[in-house]
Amino acid sequence: MSRYVVTGCAGFIGSNLVDRLLADGHSVFGIDNFSTGQRRFLDLALKNPSFKLFEIDILDLDVLRQAFAGAEAVFHLAANADVRFGTEHPRKDLEQNTIATYNVLEAMRHSGIRKIAFSSTGSVYGEAQVVPTPEDGPFPVQTSLYGASKAAGEGLISAYCEGFGFQACIFRFVSILGERYTHGHVFDFYRKLKDDPSRLPVLGNGKQRKSYLYVQDCIDAILLAMNKAPDKVNIFNLGVDGYCEVNDSIGWICEQLNVKPRLEYAGGDRGWIGDNPFIFLDTKRIQSLGWRPKYGIREGVIKTVEYLRANEWVFEMRDRS
DSSP: OOEEEEETTTSHHHHHHHHHHHHTTOEEEEEOOOSSOOGGGGHHHHTOTTEEEEOOOTTOHHHHHHHHTTOSEEEEOOOOOOOTTGGGSHHHHIIIIIIHHHHHHHHHHHHTOOEEEEEEEGGGGOSOSSSSBOTTSOOOOOOSHHHHHHHHHHHHHHHHHHHHOOEEEEEEEOEEESTTOOSSHHHHHHHHHHHOTTEEEESTTSOOEEOEEEHHHHHHHHHHHHHHOOSSEEEEEEOOSOOEEHHHHHHHHHHHHTOOOEEEEOOSSOSSTTOOSBOOBOOHHHHTTTOOOSSOHHHHHHHHHHHHHHOTHHHHHHHHO
């Protein structure tokens, strides 16, 4: 079996990936500074002798190099994922997404690791003119600091593949849903309804069209691509064959919580700077490898609500972070 590094191992996607890799018999070096990750997400992993946790900051390149020793591939998931408030702290995206990715690549080069999976984002397409948006569609002007920092990370990875013989799988996600989800619209709406079930403030007009993917389907795609991707640089959109309106999602959340709040719209066709009002990615490329999502958007929303209901401690922990 293989030995892998997972950065952001205590995060939403990262911790689920760690559990899957360990269940498949692999060894995992997990890296997290717990700025947003939750130690409780690693409860199962920490009981496994094949898991080793490095509580370090990936901005510290010297320490990072030591943590990579002996690994065969890297799943680089650590990032600042705060799109909405990016303009309030622009350096954070540069440091935690772009410079951090450079450090990961340098640590790989130092340790002789040549294979990387990178969590990018559908936000790199900005406000795409082609929908559903393919990986080789027109690359637009960036509309968010988050998207720009991820596009820069993609560029660095591609250059290291050319310059140092790396192989990369770059994944442009839609928003991911499911167990251990602690950031995004379902989380925010649940918290608001928990505080006051009679009303729900909604950014924009509720007609924004978005696509979502269940976390285990996301991990299925990542692992399949890492095993089957044929090229030096492989870029894959990850999403489902469809989308919903924000209003649809609100309806499913309210149905699960058995509430009927008054919806209070802020107005406009988007919620914040960089909020693309229509996200729908073409996923034929990853499907050509044999991947299909098992769950649709509605099922993903419901599974997320069920998780939050059973784990309301995550709201308190997010407020502390």
